[in-house]
Amino acid sequence: MDGKSNPTKGGGVSPGTRLAELVKRNRAVIVFGVFILLLPLWAEHIYKGISIDILFIMRLVGVFTIAAVGLNLLMGYAGQVSLGQGAFFGIGAYTSALLTVRAGFPVWLGIALAIAISAAFGLLVAPVLRLKGHYLAMATLGLAIIVFVFLREMTWLTFGNDGVRNIPELALPFTHITGFDLPFIKEKLQRPELYFQFYFIWVVAIVVLALCANLVRSRVGRSMRALHQSEVAAEAMGVNVSAQKIKVFVLSAALGGLAGGIYANLQGYIDPNMFSITLSISILTMVVIGGMESIWGAVAGAAVITFLPKFVEAIPKWVGDAPKWLERYSNYEGIVFGLILILTMVFMPSGITRGLSDMFRYRRSPFMNPFRRKAVE
Amino acid sequence: MMQAGDVLSGDARDDLLAAKDLTKTFGGLAAVKNVSFSVSAKAIKAIIGPNGAGKTTLYDLLTGIYLPDEGNVLFQGREIVGLATHEITALGVARTFQTIRLFTGMTVMENVMVGLHHRTKTGFVKSALRVPSGLREEAWMREESLRILDIVGLEMQAESLAGSLPFGQQRLLEVARALATAPRVLLLDEPASGLNAYETRELGGIIYRIRDMGVTVILVEHDMGLVMRISDEVLVLDYGEIIAEGTPEEVSADARVIEAYLGSEID
């Protein structure tokens, strides 16, 4: 996963070797892809077992994976803390929702423009990247607040706190034209939209993950990690640090927008409170759980955070006589997030997945004790 | 793509890098005052002086980290004051840092590959899609970085984490990383500090090798043995001003130099 498993010397390799190399290099993608492909087969059983509609929730996991991987590029790799990923998510969601509801755009175009508008907004606010560390974090938090306030107050455009209703759902294209209404399909797939949404989102998510995984082990990824560790040294090595930061930031915003755009068309209804600071912090928590500098960790982070409330809600169904305080998870979701963030930072600053794997094996070098990894600068 | 070893083409000038009347003041205190000097191609020039004499500040001015209050820097006859650091690096002025600033969380090879950044061009889209040209470039970067690591004798450690190297090797990696930018002028900032006698001797050999590749070396250094042994010319700074310039022999006989160093640190 770190770019060192490729000793090929460029061109002149036989197709067979290249294929083997391709499979080897992308084994994470392939294994995960097969898992996703087959997951619906077990969905019914899982539902009977633990009363959780796994497909339904996995769609959201996919959406948040995209947003989290975007933030991780920015924060885990390039080292620029952003508390504003939720804002780009919100902008994406509103772009797609308003274009489809108000202007009657097709869903796919709405989502495409969600990416574009979020990226453009990212570019617009990119000057905040001149700030470092705490200042950048505060400024991005400020951005998140500003976006939230504007979504709430620009009622002529966004309907304010009433939210946008009746957003067209992400649906199989041409369902009414082609034969997807056929009885046998209906019989097999009681919820065709759900299956379509599930597969659509995960195809997008896996493509995004694979592209990001490629990116971070390339020249560009190296320059990102370099400027994370020492901006002065990266600049002295010929890396245009400010330009590189802006590019990562815009990419991260675009991924946030993509996630938001899909989200809006999944939920059918959005309002500003969905995109408050809490969302930014949830995405941050996903990255922290998944691990800094870990592309695939984003999936784990998104899954944990998205499934957690559903598990808690499902507990009464398993045990029948669950304690009363379990009923409203949202009341103490913040406590869970807060504790995860604090405990992870204190005990495993490189993230939970990384921290756990470190516990079993020291990475690469016996000199580095990962539990005492200190600040670089 | 240029090679690190590119020897200067026919138009090699006498003054590859020249500073004119450089002045930089921090809060009323002149860190560098009216400093003018030049280096010719393929020379080894040492800059010495007591601690706080303004040597590192001078480097920061030459590489665009600070803007001088006054003065110019000409590289190959071209004004480089006002260019961004990465632009200056791309033109061919590279440096190392006195306080080691390696990318400690990356491997030795990756550190060098960052040095190759401006000599390569695969961008975001091509990197994400792994297009063949990008893969070829990546392969070239690996070969090239191994070749450069070989110059400083670190090729065996290519896959180690930079932060896990012993101190002396970290210094060498700093040199290799700077070398990867294919410099015409290499500014070394106290490369021998913290090295033992054996490592310092090795370093002298490496500097010779770099010079023989056609790279001009400027060396800020406290180790007088090394300075006297390898440099063609020595420039002495004290309180931000030049107090002497000449061959090692001339400088070590200069009364003002002896005075400046008296009671401070002659090794």
Add this chain to the structure above:
Amino acid sequence: MGFNIIFNSTGIINFAQGEFCMFGGLFAFTFAVTLGLPLPIAILLAVAATALIGGLMERLMIYPLRNASVITAIIATVGASILFKSLGRLFWPKEAYKVPEFTAGNITIPGVTVSRQFIWVLGLTVVSVLLVYMFFNHTRAGKAMRACSINRQAASLVGINVSRMSLYSFVLAAALGGVAGLINAPYASYSIGLFLGIKGFTAAVVGGLGNTFGAVTGGLVLGLLEELIPGFLTVVLGVSTGYKDAVAAVLLIAVLLLRPQGLVGKGVVEKV
């Protein structure tokens, strides 16, 4: 001001500072209304309890992270912020709690009528500012804390207990946050923390981080703008006053980008 104190001695910006204000107000409610204690005692207890939380936070979280990277520290204090907020919501679930006014009614000074509460607010602010100023300039601990902010290593070399100073600074900042929460009363709620936090940070940045009086000036500037801009918005632009909530954030970003050393005086931000 609380931001300033922590930043001063630890170089950390505490994202949970706003939640200290929240605790101040909510504790005051609990002590004064729920437990029915006399108001002065309730206030003292509320400030003390908030300070205790600050101390616990420092010992349990900041101290173990003293060598961690900036990102780690940021994420941890963000975590603390959301943790505190949720705890507040758990124990004080209502939207708003009314803390009794210190002394009800108005005072008429010739020409103007001001509420007694306003006098109290003004008085408390002045007293805390003076106390903080005296602390930093005229006590050993205060001077030691300033030393820590300038150079931790040097401070520890001359025998200052840096870790204890870090603890003190969090206690003090929390206490001040608590006072700020009281001043912000009569209404206290679990949800005010973040907005208060960003306002406090804005005030600190406007005034220049590391500058106590700057923070006060910054607070005044921000307070004025927040009162003036909504009026401007409704009268001149004819839009809703809801945009008011964004004033602090806009100001914050503008100041950070345009004048990172703060609007008042010289600051501590410099190129590294």
